[in-house]
Amino acid sequence: MAILPFLHRVAPKTLPFRPGSSLALLFLLLRRPLSDAADDPPFSPKPPGRAPRPRRSKARKEPPGSSRGGDPERPAGPDLPFDFRYSYSETRAAVEPIGFREPPRFSPFGPGRIDRTWTGTSAPAREAPDPEKAAGERERVLGAPLSEEEVAELVERYRHSDCNRQINLGKGGVTHNMLDDIHNHWKKAEAVRIKCLGVPTLDMDNVCFHLEDKSGGKIIYRNINILLLYRGRHYDPKQRPVIPLMLWKPYPPIYLKLVKNVAEGLTFEETKEMRNRGLNSPPLTKLTRNGVYVNVVEKVREAFKTEEVVRLDCKHVGTSDYKLIGVKLRDLVPCVPILFKDEQIILWRGKRDTESTSTSHRTLN
Structure with missing residues (x-):
């Protein structure tokens, strides 16, 4: 320790214990006044010289668009x-x-x-x-x-x-x-x-x-x-424009129910029959999670030329995603989603063919 050489420089008669003992060290520390602490080698002041520069606190970088x-x-x-x-x-x-x-x-x-x-x-x-x-x-x-x-x-x-x-x-x-x-x-x-x-x-x-x-x-x-x-x-x-960042993803709001108990234009028995027919029909295509669905809309449109009900197999897509797919297809095809069950989407083409047929008869007459 740095204080031991200092103990040996003290006269042995002034110490009640042997200079090299731990008791002598404790006795000396308790005996010396606080004013002499500057002369103690372990606590001696730093040599005179250029004063150290104060440390600068780094300014916290604010995200773009923040106040x-x-x-x-x-x-x-x-x-x-x-x-x-x-x-x-x-x-x-x-x-x-x-x-x-x-x-x-x-x-x-x-x-x-x-x-x-x-x-x-x-x-x-x-x-x-x-x-x-x-x-x-x-x-x-x-x-x-x-x-x-x-x-x-x-x-x-x-x-x-x-x-x-x-x-x-x-x-x-x-x-x-x-x-x-x-x-x-x-x-x-x-x-x-x-x-x-x-x-x-x-x-x-x-x-x-x-x-x-x-x-x-x-x-x-x-x-x-x-x-x-x-x-x-x-x-x-x-x-570049100022784009304030969103700190978290907001919860999606609540919208009206997508699938109604009775499809518009059908009775309850007809809606039930359409759902059963769709569940028992072979799937038009099988969708995967985070897949590429570029051709799905065209496939559904082509299928509706010959079929009235279409089933999409979304077993590996996920509950939230396959409902979003049904909403997109409703607006893009367009069609009527009549059932979301067991990760299957059942789509009905609606009354378009009947309306177009009646319109063509009117124009001919």
């Missing part, structure tokens, strides 16, 4: 010309929910981070968007159309599966936080590869529309479920 320091009096005012939603491609603004699973006052953007009010399904813009202004700004950023050689070069660079500029699009579709991911890739890459899987692949046109509309880019390549989104000739990462 500085979390001050609710200074919320961010994002200038994006559309209402903020969790998913843009998988929700319909025209359909109003009948209830909420969480209070609408809890905004998924956090308290005081944006100057918009959360309604439970969206955060509407304070001012009505100007479509002409948004279209003009988008055309300015895109610039002149790409030539065939430029498109071929970008496609060859980003279309492969080992591309490190890829975003996976799942059952949530085009989500709000995905827009921030796209702009982060556009900082160092002219295009981003988007791989689509699951329910959104039923309507790829809808996915492409919302990607272009919400990000401001342009789809330059589309092959089944693979997309390339180009940022534009005059894109400036320093002038």
Whole structure:
């Protein structure tokens, strides 16, 4: 220990114990006054010299679109010309929910981070968007159309599966936080590869529309479920829009019941007979979890030319996903879902053929 040499320099007569013992060490520490602590070698002050610099506290980096320091009096005012939603491609603004699973006052953007009010399904813009202004700004950023050689070069660079500029699009579709991911890739890459899987692949046109509309880019390549989104000739990462991030996924609201006890246009006995016929019929196709459903809509349309009821086997899809598939098919085919049971979807083509036949008879007469 550093204090032992100091004990040997003390006269042995001043110590009641042997200098090298532990009792002598304890006796010396209790005997010495506090004012002499500066002369004690283990507690001696540092030699004179340049004073150390005070450590700087690192400023906490706020996420884009957040108010500085979390001050609710200074919320961010994002200038994006559309209402903020969790998913843009998988929700319909025209359909109003009948209830909420969480209070609408809890905004998924956090308290005081944006100057918009959360309604439970969206955060509407304070001012009505100007479509002409948004279209003009988008055309300015895109610039002149790409030539065939430029498109071929970008496609060859980003279309492969080992591309490190890829975003996976799942059952949530085009989500709000995905827009921030796209702009982060556009900082160092002219295009981003988007791989689509699951329910959104039923309507790829809808996915492409919302990607272009919400990000401001342009789809330059589309092959089944693979997309390339180009940022534009005059894109400036320093002038990217402010995109406040959602801190959590909001609970989906409650909507009206999709399948009614009695299908519209049928009696109770006819609806029951249709359901039994659909359950006993062979499946039109078998769907897998997170699969590619690009051709399902066309298959159902072709089947309805000869069949009145169609069954889809969704045994490995999942309960939440196969109900979303039924909603999509109802609007895209269109058709009437009459049963969701044992992970099977039973679709009825409706009264379209009867109505078209009666219309044709009227025109002939």
